[in-house]
Amino acid sequence: MNTNARIDALQLMLTDLRTRNEPIRHKAAFRGCQPEFHALVSQLIEQLESKLLAEKQLQRANNQQTT
Numbered sequence: 001m002n003t004n005a006r007i008d009a010l011q012l013m014l015t016d017l018r019t020r021n022e023p024i025r026h027k028a029a030f031r032g033c034q035p036e037f038h039a040l041v042s043q044l045i046e047q048l049e050s051k052l053l054a055e056k057q058l059q060r061a062n063n064q065q066t067t
Contacts, residue, residue, distance in 0.1 A: 004059060010052040017045050 028037035 004055075007052065007055050007059065010048055010055060014045060014048050014052065017041055017048070 025034070025037070028034045
């Protein structure tokens with residue numbers, strides 16, 4: 001499969017956001033903003049997934065034009 005740096009970066013960011021980062025989650029719980037934190041993480045994941053899909057579609061279109 002042909003990949004590019006933007007797709008790789010988006011996939012890494014999504015992996016990082018989906019990984020349970022306990023120290024950060026504990027800080028959110030301590031500050032009383034855990035629901036807001038989880039909502040923001042979910043929103044960021046949705047945005048990055050949309051961007052990743054768009055990048056993959058763009059790459060497919062570019063690959064079809066060159067073949």
